Amino acid sequence: MTSDDIPSNRADRAANRAADWAVACTTSASAATSGPASASGAVIEATGVRRRYAGGFEAVAGVSFSVARGELFALLGTNGAGKTSTVELLEGLAGPDAGTVRVLGHDPFRERAAVRPRMGVMLQEGGFPSELTVTETVRMWAGCTSGARPPGEALELVGLTHRARVRVKQLSGGERRRLDLALALLGRPEVLFLDEPTTGLDAEGRRDTWELVRALRDGGTTVLLTTHYLEEAETLADQLAIMHQGRVVTAGTTAEVTAARPARIRFELPQGVPAARLPLGLRAAAEGRLIEIRTHRLQESLGELLIWARESDVRLLGLDARSATLEEAFLDIAQSASESEKVAA
Template sequence: MTSVIVAWQRNSRPTGDNSAYPARTPKAKLVDMSTAQQTSPSATGSVPTLAISVRDLRQSYGTFEAVRGISFDVAPGELFALLGTNGAGKTTTIETLEGFRRPSAGTVRVFGVDPYGQPPELRERVDAVLQHSGLFEELTVAETIDLSRDLAADPRDRADVLELVSLTDKADVAIRQLSGGQKRRLDLALALVSRPEVLFLDEPTTGMDPEARHATWKIVSDLVSEGVAVLLTTHYLEEAERLADRLAIMHHGEIRVEGRLDDVLTGWGDRIGFRLPERVRAEDLPDLPGADRDVDVHNGEPWVTYTVTGEDTAGRAHRALATLLAWAGERAVLLERLQVRGASLEDVFLDVAGGGVADLARD
């Protein structure tokens, strides 16, 4: 866990919770998990089938409970996105899995091992890109990579790592002269030096421009395809949509929604939306079969959204739309910018953040 060790020297006390397209193939070979999965027994002598296991985890700061009994698993070769509002408990959860915090209650395991204190059997198998990396500003990029390589048992070549994150031309540049996005790419490079089997990514693309962000997505996708288990936290919902095999959304320390993206979106139904017509009051709008109505301001305009849920969502949406069009036709009402679409991850996230149907997902 070399990059975490470097960061730990600068920040011994972690902060609290503050919170597929073509590309070149990297020359550096990514992790081959075929042997590791078969020859890495847990403390009990059995071979764990999960890279990460969290059961009923609770974390408290005095009387404040930041994480409230969450459970989830991450398998080798899977990317699990842990999303949530600021202060939801994401960073606290990751810090616990990284071994910085002992659980207040519940258990966490990485390849069957308790990660607290970063035991030796995990240090070469786990690495992280933290929100606050603690890079030594006076060192050059190359010197920083070499320091990390000195701490790894089987490090990648410096040139390969720099090429992987497109920092070859910055090798002799002092870290203090790098942009914020370049520093984040260096953080990722440090995490890749040790060839980790589990990788924690805490807001990895913050400060990156779109090109660098997409390049990082490609690197992470390649790691997952080679068998690395990745736990990602991000505020970029598009990032989770592109990368995640499964995801969970936290709010107030609890997991409110969990599953594969398609399953999550299906459960949130279809949306029928349009601009509220002039001379039509919200209370005059029709009740549509199988749909809930909401009137709000969208881009400075009054906007109507009908959310259609339940079994046979597509059929329900068609019936609701037919009813709406019949109502508008009878009254000669123009429905401007009428649209019918499936739920987006942003819809789900905002519902969770604001309560609403998120409470249904908990039950």
């Protein structure tokens, strides 16, 4: 059983839009002013956090991490890893069974009225009144938001100006995601939670959203991102953590997470040149004439290969050398975890 298998989990999140409207309307008048984050200086901080569901299933098993002001932090993991359950605790939708959560120095569950007006939340699924137009939806949310942007400005930010008079039910899936983002940005949040923000967007829409998120981060907004698009995390994140079975298995910058994985050199040997002629120091896997070298010494190995090719008068066809990607690191972690589970079973 995973956290995504719990019936109430996804349904509750789909209903949270209406709940957020109610909370925003009752707290906007008493919105807290910007102040210190936590004693550690972090804007978002989770320490030894645990969350259990009925039946004893532990979806979050001692997670700890922190996010500095103006930093974009990506929380990654396979389905059922505990990302959604963790983010719900950070958003204040539930309290942890153990450990502590702080957002802007406050407990987001017990002190929700102090935190919610300073927070923007983009859920996986927004619960919009389908008969309202896009502008009417934004105006309704703006009426419950302290210091809200003008509706037109919010729609322009996400590229929905041309759909302002269209009813929500007529929007495409990608357009609904943009509307969700517009609502999350209405209150000029200090902390922004983005849950799968580019799902359903085409390549151009995804890139536009990336540029907007970068601009928000550069302007001082602290962003926590969950995404299944590893290229998205690799492109945007200052720091990231990868979860598996409710635990953080690795964390750091993209470079730090990928550093432990070997780089790759690929090329094709000309006809008549056997792979056995390669330098002994370069361990290679051969598939016909296609050669792949895995190495933790990319620069040195590539230099050795090029010297050998020059001295041997061999042309390396389609030469491609690159460091490990975040996707490779992610898949390696997932595979290693699965193998460990099989051994344990």
